[in-house]
Amino acid sequence: DQQVKQNSPSLSVQEGRISILNCDYTNSMFDYFLWYKKYPAEGPTFLISISSIKDKNEDGRFTVFLNKSAKHLSLHIVPSQPGDSAVYFCAASDYGGSQGNLIFGKGTKLSVKP
Amino acid sequence: GAGVSQSPRYKVAKRGQDVALRCDPISGHVSLFWYQQALGQGPEFLTYFQNEAQLDKSGLPSDRFFAERPEGSVSTLKIQRTQQEDSAVYLCASSPSHKDTQYFGPGTRLTVL
Numbered sequence: 023d024q025q026v027k028q029n030s031p032s033l034s035v036q037e038g039r040i041s042i043l044n045c046d047y048t049n050s051m052f053d054y055f056l057w058y059k060k061y062p063a064e065g066p067t068f069l070i071s072i073s074s075i076k077d078k079n080e081d082g083r084f085t086v087f088l089n090k091s092a093k094h095l096s097l098h099i100v101p102s103q104p105g106d107s108a109v110y111f112c113a114a115s116d117y118g119g120s121q122g123n124l125i126f127g128k129g130t131k132l133s134v135k136p
Numbered sequence: 137g138a139g140v141s142q143s144p145r146y147k148v149a150k151r152g153q154d155v156a157l158r159c160d161p162i163s164g165h166v167s168l169f170w171y172q173q174a175l176g177q178g179p180e181f182l183t184y185f186q187n188e189a190q191l192d193k194s195g196l197p198s199d200r201f202f203a204e205r206p207e208g209s210v211s212t213l214k215i216q217r218t219q220q221e222d223s224a225v226y227l228c229a230s231s232p233s234h235k236d237t238q239y240f241g242p243g244t245r246l247t248v249l
Contacts, residue, residue, distance in 0.1 A: 054235075068238070111178050113178075117234075122236075123169060124179070124181065127178050
């Protein structure tokens with residue numbers, strides 16, 4: 023049973039527009055959430071994170087929103103650039119109760135068209 | 137500074153062979169994690185080390201999988217008697233502590249024929 027779900031396998035966006043990637047989770051014990059970006063033949067690269075005590079975290083063009091009551095988070099990229107084309111993984115952890123291992127979604131492939 | 141490195145980057149094994157995959161974490165990082173990523177899936181946790189101590193091996197799929205980190209730095213994931221279902225990318229990640237951001241290596245793509 024998947025604890026972290028990314029229901030959109032792919033997303034295509036025009037350069038300059040907003041990209042919104044979504045993620046749902048089922049485990050209410052998760053207290054930390056991260057987004058990783060992955061290019062082919064490379065390992066995941068950390069992008070941005072958010073603690074469960076916050077509802078928003080921003081870093082440049084990237085903003086993550088957390089809705090705890092809905093068990094939903096989203097990553098907004100504004101403006102989108104062709105170099106953002108990659109697979110984006112949502113991950114969650116129960117830092118309070120585990121050794122910090124991450125539970126990942128299956129990923130969403132983002133294509134930003136010039 | 138140097139990131140996490142893994143070797144080999146690609147490994148082809150015949151079914152039944154033993155393989156060893158190496159991970160060099162970021163210097164000074166206490167925590168080290170191994171993950172397995174099957175095609176089209178997200179990474180799945182295998183095992184966790186704090187320094188040289190293996191504190192969690194709940195994700196190892198069978199007793200054919202063994203990991204070690206004898207001096208608290210370099211780690212090796214060993215798979216004995218490889219099977220076709222072991223074909224995957226094996227990712228290593230390190231972090232300053234278990235509650236810090238994990239930084240991933242490039243992975244080792246294992247193909248078992």
